[in-house]
Amino acid sequence: MTDLVPVRRALLSVSDKTGLIDFARALVGHGVELLSTGGTAAAIRDAGLDVKDVSEVTGFPEMMDGRVKTLHPIVHGGLLALRDDEGHVGAMKEHGIGAIELLVVNLYPFEETVAKGADYATCIENIDIGGPAMLRSAAKNHKFVNVVTDVQDYEAVLGEMADNDGATSYAFRQRLALTAYSRTAAYDTAVSGWMAGALGETPRRKSFAGSLAQTLRYGENPHQQAAFYTDGSARPGVATAQQHQGKELSxxxxxxxxxxxxxxxxxxxxxxxxxxxxxxxxxxxVARGASVAEAYQKAFECDQTSAFGGIIAVNQPLDGETAEAISGIFTEVVIAPGADNDARAIFAKKKNLRLLTTDGLPDPVAAALTVRQVSGGLLVQDKDNGRIMAGDLKVVTKRAPTEQELSDMLFAWRVAKHVKSNAIVYVKDGATVGIGAGQMSRVDSSRIAARKAQDVAELLGLPQPRTIGSAVASDAFFPFADGLQTAAEAGATALIQPGGSMRDDEVIAAADELGLAMVFTGMRHFRH
Structure with missing residues (x-):
């Protein structure tokens, strides 16, 4: 027996009317009877097409400001009935229920309403009820029913019908059903996530959703499959950036x-x-500079070897001078709020470089969540948006930091927040000069950072490592004085750390003995 199902009757009820009329006209061309509701029916009728109102079929008018219009057995029976089940067919005949082979629904714009900052009552009113109910009914009965919830699928439906003389195949209807269930899941996720935030509650069940942006060639390694999903937020970054050149991002x-x-x-x-x-x-x-080009050069000189094949991010629009400097080595990606014509022209010569622009920077202190999968569950936490200012610091040593040391300490602290723990960051004159990351011992991180600074000094022919006279940040407290002593041996004169160790007194005493300035932040920045 063939799995082809002819499409004879369609119900269309959409909030996004993009492409609606062309799609409806094509369906009529295939001899499909159209049912519709409210504004959708009016739009189809205004285009000169025959359409029957759902209220005419059900015998009940739309009511309660449109809240109740499709929640009716005539509608759901037409979607859910099994055409090969005698009992179902008999019930359809007994109650005058006509079969519906195609459902076209896109939902009230709840996500867009929330994104606009609407008040609680307006958000509640934009939660669709009838739409998701119909989508689930049609998707469940995909053995006989086509369900369309994305405008982008109109063309595929018409192509399938053209290839099969007005019918669709089972495999095609399966794919449509998957898309529909994915949409209702994402919609419910948006609603529950918004309500949890509005009430300030930790929900009993937590879900996450995204829209497929890109099927990736592979994941971290070639044997791993991967895909990139966006969450619909307007936060500037890699998910919302415009790519100007180069192959797809991995x-x-x-x-x-x-x-x-x-x-x-x-x-x-x-x-x-x-x-x-x-x-x-x-x-x-990482570095600041009088110009973008100077900032790049100072950042590059921290670790020229590791910078090869790296990713470069800039907090201001790129210019030609900076692009020329960046082009001196192989770089995978450059991301910036913008790029002038000179910069784009220079990068255009580097076919393997990807240039992304974002028209803005993400707010580093905005509320957000981070999610990590573990065996059997998910770890969910607030994004680390902690920010320490000069007034938040507690000087714990006899010597207070100089103005330059204070500036470098705060710079190092912001960088340490983004370094894998255990993190040690040396900074001098607004530029990192040594970074130690991800070691099991904080002392080892400090030694690695200092060794890198020595390597750079030898490479550039400097008389001494730039860690001499630097400030150093530790993402967590020094549990023993040895970590501080290692930093002092590298030439650091000032330290910034959270404090809170049982041996803080020993560490402070060691700092005083070495003539160092040290401040406590009271905040930790573990990043695993």
Whole structure:
């Protein structure tokens, strides 16, 4: 027996009327009878097409400001009835229920309403009830019913009908059903997530949703399948950026570009240009400068070896001078709020470089969630949007930091927030000069950072490592004095750390003995 089902009757009820009339006209061309509701029916009728109101079929008018119009057995029976079940067919005949082979519904714009900052009552009113109910009914009965919830599927439906003399195949209807259930799941996720936020509650069940933006060639490694989904937020970044050139971003590109842009956003462009260079989600150079080009050069000089094949993020629009400097080495991705014509022309010569522009920076202190999968569950937490200012610091040593040390400490602290723990960051004159990341021992992170600074000094022919006279940040407290002593041996003169260790007194005493200035933040920045 063939799995083809001829489409003879369609119900269309859409809030997004993009392409509606052309689609309806094509359905009529296939001999399909049209049913519709409210504004959708009016639009179809105004286009000169025959359409029957659902209220005429059900015998009940739309009521309660349109809240009740399709919640009726005539509608759901036409969608849910099994055409090969004698009992179902008998019930259809007994109650005058006509079969519906095609349902076209897109839902009230709840997500858009929330994004506009609407009040609670308006958001509630934009929660669709009848639409999701019909979508679920049609999707469940995809053995006989086509369900369409995305405008982008209109063309595919018409193509399928053209190929099958007005009918559709079972495999095609399965794919449509999957899309429909994905849409209702995402819709309910948006509603529950918004309500949890509005009430300030931790929901008993938590779900997450996204829209497929890109099927990736592979994940972190070639044997892993992967895809990129966007969550619909307007937050500037890799998900909303415009790509001007280069091949598609890979899984690792997307991950690293996000890390780079979130880091550089810590530095307000009003305070001057800043550049961050990322490799494997860790910064290998971050700096401020009088110009974007100067900031890039200072960031690059922190670790030129690791910068090769890295990701570069800028907090201001790119210019030609900076693009020329960046083009001196192989770079995977450059992301910035914008890029002038000179910069684009220079990058256009580098076919393997991807240039992304965002028209803005993400707010580093905005509320958001981070999600991580573990075996059997999900770990969900607030995004680390902690911010420490000079007035929040507690000087714990006999010597207070100088103005320059204070500035460098705060710079180092913002960078350390984006370095994998255990994190140690040396900064001098508004630029990182040594970064140690992801070590099991904080002392080892400090030593690695200092060693990198020595390597750079040798490479550039400097008389001494730039860690001499630097400020150092630790993302968590020093549990013993040895970590502080290692930083002092590297030449650091000032330290910023959370404090809170049982041995804080020993660490403070060691700092005083070495003549160091040290401040406590009272805030930790673990990043695992």
């Amino acid at each position: 899984y690792n590109n997307i991950n690293d570009t996000d890390a780079a842009f979130e880091l550089v956003a810590e530095f307000d462009p009003k305070d001057g240009p800043a550049v961050a260079i990322i490799k494997h989600a860790n910064p290998c150079g």
